[in-house]
Amino acid sequence: MTPRPPRFFLHFLRWYCREDYLEEMEGDLVELFEKRAGQNLSKARRQFGWDVVRGFRPRNLGFKLSLSNLTFMLRNHLTIALRVFRRDLSLTSINVAGLALSFAITLLILQYARFEFSYESTHPQASQIMRLTMDYLDGNTVVTQDCETYPPLGPTMKASLPEVEDFTRAYSLDRLLIKVGEETFYEDKGYAADPAFFDFFHYPLIEGSIAGAFLKPHEVILNESTARRFFGRTDIVGEVVQILHSEGELGLKVVGVMPDCPPNTHLPFNMLVSYPTMTASFGEKDENWNGNNTFTYIMLRPGTQEEAFQVQLEEFNKKLVAEEKIENERVIAQAMEDIHLYSHKTFEAEPNGDANSLFFLLLVALLVIVSAYVNYVNLATSRSVERAKEVGIRKVIGSTRSQLIGQFLFESFLVNVLAAIMAVGLIWLGREVFLELTDLGADFAILSDQVFWLMLVGFVLLGVFLSGLYPALVLSGFAPALVLKGKFSRSGKGLWLRKSLVIFQFAVTLILLTQSFIVYQQLNYMREKELGVNIDRTVVINGPALDSLQKRFVPFKQSLIQQPQIEGVAISGTVPGLPVSDMNTTTGIHLADELNPRNNNFYLTGIDSAYLSLMEIKLLAGENFQAGNLKGRNIIVNEEAIRQWGLQSPEEAIQKTVKFWGRKWQVVGVIQNYHHESGKSAHVPMIFYYFDEFSEYASIRISGGEVEESLALIEQTFESHFPFTPFSYFFLDQRYDEQFKADLQFQKLFNLLTGFAILIACLGLFALASFVIHQRTKEIGIRKIIGASTRHIMVLLTRDFIQTVMWAIVIGLPLTYWLAEFWLTRFPFRFELNAWVFVLPALAVVLLAILSLSVKTLKTALANPVDSLRAE
Amino acid sequence: MKAYSIGDFEELVLLTVAAQHDQAYGVSIHESLEEQLAKAVNISAIHVALKRMEEKGFVETRVGGITAQRGGRRKKFYVITALGKSVLDRKYEVRTSIYKRIPKIFFGS
Numbered sequence: 003m004t005p006r007p008p009r010f011f012l013h014f015l016r017w018y019c020r021e022d023y024l025e026e027m028e029g030d031l032v033e034l035f036e037k038r039a040g041q042n043l044s045k046a047r048r049q050f051g052w053d054v055v056r057g058f059r060p061r062n063l064g065f066k067l068s069l070s071n072l073t074f075m076l077r078n079h080l081t082i083a084l085r086v087f088r089r090d091l092s093l094t095s096i097n098v099a100g101l102a103l104s105f106a107i108t109l110l111i112l113q114y115a116r117f118e119f120s121y122e123s124t125h126p127q128a129s130q131i132m133r134l135t136m137d138y139l140d141g142n143t144v145v146t147q148d149c150e151t152y153p154p155l156g157p158t159m160k161a162s163l164p165e166v167e168d169f170t171r172a173y174s175l176d177r178l179l180i181k182v183g184e185e186t187f188y189e190d191k192g193y194a195a196d197p198a199f200f201d202f203f204h205y206p207l208i209e210g211s212i213a214g215a216f217l218k219p220h221e222v223i224l225n226e227s228t229a230r231r232f233f234g235r236t237d238i239v240g241e242v243v244q245i246l247h248s249e250g251e252l253g254l255k256v257v258g259v260m261p262d263c264p265p266n267t268h269l270p271f272n273m274l275v276s277y278p279t280m281t282a283s284f285g286e287k288d289e290n291w292n293g294n295n296t297f298t299y300i301m302l303r304p305g306t307q308e309e310a311f312q313v314q315l316e317e318f319n320k321k322l323v324a325e326e327k328i329e330n331e332r333v334i335a336q337a338m339e340d341i342h343l344y345s346h347k348t349f350e351a352e353p354n355g356d357a358n359s360l361f362f363l364l365l366v367a368l369l370v371i372v373s374a375y376v377n378y379v380n381l382a383t384s385r386s387v388e389r390a391k392e393v394g395i396r397k398v399i400g401s402t403r404s405q406l407i408g409q410f411l412f413e414s415f416l417v418n419v420l421a422a423i424m425a426v427g428l429i430w431l432g433r434e435v436f437l438e439l440t441d442l443g444a445d446f447a448i449l450s451d452q453v454f455w456l457m458l459v460g461f462v463l464l465g466v467f468l469s470g471l472y473p474a475l476v477l478s479g480f481a482p483a484l485v486l487k488g489k490f491s492r493s494g495k496g497l498w499l500r501k502s503l504v505i506f507q508f509a510v511t512l513i514l515l516t517q518s519f520i521v522y523q524q525l526n527y528m529r530e531k532e533l534g535v536n537i538d539r540t541v542v543i544n545g546p547a548l549d550s551l552q553k554r555f556v557p558f559k560q561s562l563i564q565q566p567q568i569e570g571v572a573i574s575g576t577v578p579g580l581p582v583s584d585m586n587t588t589t590g591i592h593l594a595d596e597l598n599p600r601n602n603n604f605y606l607t608g609i610d611s612a613y614l615s616l617m618e619i620k621l622l623a624g625e626n627f628q629a630g631n632l633k634g635r636n637i638i639v640n641e642e643a644i645r646q647w648g649l650q651s652p653e654e655a656i657q658k659t660v661k662f663w664g665r666k667w668q669v670v671g672v673i674q675n676y677h678h679e680s681g682k683s684a685h686v687p688m689i690f691y692y693f694d695e696f697s698e699y700a701s702i703r704i705s706g707g708e709v710e711e712s713l714a715l716i717e718q719t720f721e722s723h724f725p726f727t728p729f730s731y732f733f734l735d736q737r738y739d740e741q742f743k744a745d746l747q748f749q750k751l752f753n754l755l756t757g758f759a760i761l762i763a764c765l766g767l768f769a770l771a772s773f774v775i776h777q778r779t780k781e782i783g784i785r786k787i788i789g790a791s792t793r794h795i796m797v798l799l800t801r802d803f804i805q806t807v808m809w810a811i812v813i814g815l816p817l818t819y820w821l822a823e824f825w826l827t828r829f830p831f832r833f834e835l836n837a838w839v840f841v842l843p844a845l846a847v848v849l850l851a852i853l854s855l856s857v858k859t860l861k862t863a864l865a866n867p868v869d870s871l872r873a874e
Numbered sequence: 875m876k877a878y879s880i881g882d883f884e885e886l887v888l889l890t891v892a893a894q895h896d897q898a899y900g901v902s903i904h905e906s907l908e909e910q911l912a913k914a915v916n917i918s919a920i921h922v923a924l925k926r927m928e929e930k931g932f933v934e935t936r937v938g939g940i941t942a943q944r945g946g947r948r949k950k951f952y953v954i955t956a957l958g959k960s961v962l963d964r965k966y967e968v969r970t971s972i973y974k975r976i977p978k979i980f981f982g983s
Contacts, residue, residue, distance in 0.1 A: 023925075029947030030900030030917055036943065037901070056918040061925060
């Protein structure tokens with residue numbers, strides 16, 4: 003049987019080809035196909051299709067393509083659009099620039115938001131994974147929420163709840179001192195994990211295999227960059243790294259190398275140690291229901307109902323309480339995908355993002371882009387007088403309304419496309435500043451991201467329809483007879499809409515301005531707040547990792563103190579500026595004679611006798627620790643602690659007895675509350691006990707003079723007393739400031755957005771004003787001839803707009819007040835809202851409005867009336 | 875005499891039509907051209923060239939009989955006209971006369 007050419011193409015050919023050519027063309031193509039089919043059928047079919055497509059050209063068509071008509075129309079639209087643009091070049095450029103700017107800003111903010119929302123998306127199982135956390139209770143109220151859980155929790159839950167398919171723990175190992183060959187390294191991001199960890203988190207190993215790994219103690223997996231840091235290469239399976247810890251050196255065998263963690267995970271780390279190592283060498287017990295120091299993740303069986311699981315969890319809690327494994331606590335589960343944006347508990351693995359701030363930024367970005375669309379609508383409709391005659395003529399010639407709408411949409415499309423092109427340029431220029439502001443890292447993809455371009459196209463289309471449709475409908479709706487007779491007047495309705503749009507824009511401007519002012523004031527207030535502790539010129543150094551070296555602290559301190567530039571040295575378990583979670587926490591500490599004890603969470607840390615005076619923490623009552631004097635039984639507490647115990651004055655607390663950690667303690671001193679973390683957070687109840695081992699931190703106050711020199715001296719002294727220990731240090735004031743990094747970053751981003759929003763609103767007002775004024779040129783000329791003064795005309799021209807702006811203020815102020823109150827509620831220490839916070843931005847808005855108007859009004863008011871009246 | 879314009883590709887097609895006198899049609903021209911030029915030629919290009927030359931009066935057509943091949947479609951044969959032949963003659967003349975004026979050029983040994 004002879005092969006047949008593809009039917010589809012044959013039909014296509016017959017459809018398009020003109021009658022008198024068809025016979026020849028079809029015949030030739032089929033003959034050619036038959037000839038080729040003898041050699042290679044599928045190739046022949048392809049070639050046939052291609053020949054048919056190539057034959058699709060105007061000459062061969064059996065019908066007239068109305069293409070020429072369409073192109074003619076488009077060309078005409080383009081010509082008219084370009085003429086309109088050229089006529090009002092400055093207005094058009096303002097329009098395009100405003101749109102471009104807001105496209106750029108909104109797209110960047112969206113990229114940032116997409117990144118924030120993308121957390122855990124690299125782990126395919128993420129939606130099934132929950133993290134278990136602990137709630138500390140006082141009766142029914144939750145006192146503290148803690149991310150870390152007890153080691154046996156995961157195994158117990160897997161054994162007793164059928165919904166739980168598997169669990170993994172991630173036990174934080176911080177400040178590990180690691181020795182590879184002769185080199186030592188500090189490693190802060192290590193976790194001990196169960197074998198199931200790799201079923202939860204998607205990290206396919208680069209070297210080695212996960213099968214059978216992590217069941218035995220003393221195994222370790224490094225990520226790629228850490229492998230390079232330690233060994234300078236990645237093919238290190240079978241090598242050994244040494245951990246230096248209190249009991250000497252501990253060898254861990256490398257069983258694998260994994261890729262580096264992506265930036266969008268709440269649990270980044272550099273090394274994983276097999277969990278059995280914890281029990282074998284770190285003194286952790288399998289049945290430890292006292293110390294909660296590990297993250298626990300569980301995987302739910304597919305199809306598990308959320309509510310059903312919560313009920314099971316409640317039962318599980320009751321069981322734990324009944325078995326006296328936990329008391330005044332409960333285990334809750336949170337979806338892993340929610341951790342980054344919604345979890346703000348103590349002991350989080352990393353500082354998390356904040357959904358509220360993110361939504362706030364998104365809202366502002368939305369306002370910015372709406373503002374730019376509003377400008378377009380305003381300008382396009384206010385131009386209607388000029389376009390009315392054109393519309394009338396077009397209609398008389400025979401244009402339909404839909405054709406006119408098409409024309410105006412085309413103009414809007416042109417403006418939006420120009421803006422989009424400019425926006426890409428702007429983003430390219432501003433990407434580095436943006437990446438720095440948002441802390442996204444230099445290799446974050448913006449322009450090479452596919453979704454970015456989709457969003458850009460989306461914005462253009464949205465812009466065309468949102469901002470283009472209304473003017474198109476208005477402009478195309480003119481009755482030709484009326485317009486051409488010259489009986490056209492601006493419709494009151496359109497004016498009303500324009501005014502409300504301006505009111506909207508300026509209300510938004512006012513709100514943004516006030517909010518950024520308030521954010522600024524609050525941040526300043528918190529940063530400059532009296533801390534109650536002296537953090538100046540204080541170097542904090544980390545203690546040696548080996549216990550055996552700690553006894554060398556006394557001579558170390560002696561030799562430092564002798565130096566004139568060293569004012570003091572003190573030891574403590576933590577230092578101000580570090581998170582309170584760096585301290586120990588214990589719940590339910592109360593006075594020995596308390597009748598109805600509350601179950602609050604207390605923060606405890608050890609300090610030596612030099613600490614209070616070095617940090618300049620004020621003692622309100624009692625005394626400091628006396629070295630050697632009953633030091634093991636005395637504590638110093640802060641005001642917040644005695645408040646929680648219900649005591650009225652600091653003096654009352656002295657000599658009171660409290661019980662915790664299985665023994666009695668006596669209060670010997672009460673200190674004034676100071677901001678341990680920063681001015682951001684509320685005071686927490688703190689208890690200091692005596693502790694003089696240099697295992698965590700030593701704070702060194704240096705006197706004036708060269709800081710570098712003193713630092714070098716400290717390092718030198720440190721190294722001579724503590725060999726094999728890397729010298730690591732930080733400055734206390736810098737650590738304090740770092741806590742505001744996220745806030746400052748938010749503030750900068752927010753200020754920038756506000757600035758752009760204001761700019762866009764002012765551009766809009768300027769453009770609108772110049773247009774309206776342009777229309778009144780003759781009127782003003784006549785007024786001047788009759789005798790109006792320049793001032794008079796200025797007032798006349800400005801009054802309308804200022805009235806509109808005033809309306810914006812009247813509407814915006816209550817809104818912004820409400821927003822400010824809402825925003826400030828999350829700060830325990832907030833500055834006093836006063837009238838100035840609202841009056842100043844309102845004045846600024848009026849001033850900005852007058853400024854953007856004055857350029858045009860002044861020029862018009864000063865113009866010689868002869869010029870405006872001469873031409874008719 | 876009016877200078878009749880003819881494109882390079884058209885000229886090649888017209889030469890082929892003349893060479894296959896009275897028996898030239900789309901596929902035969904295609905075959906010959908691909909062979910002579912030693913490269914792929916698209917049949918649509920040949921069709922277009924033929925149509926244009928027909929409009930210019932360089933070729934005439936006649937229709938062949940029905941066969942079982944070609945899906946039962948008849949062939950359209952192209953025959954060169956006197957005008958077409960004279961255009962080819964003129965082209966040939968111009969080329970050869972210029973070619974003959976080329977001196978003996980040596981490119982090294």
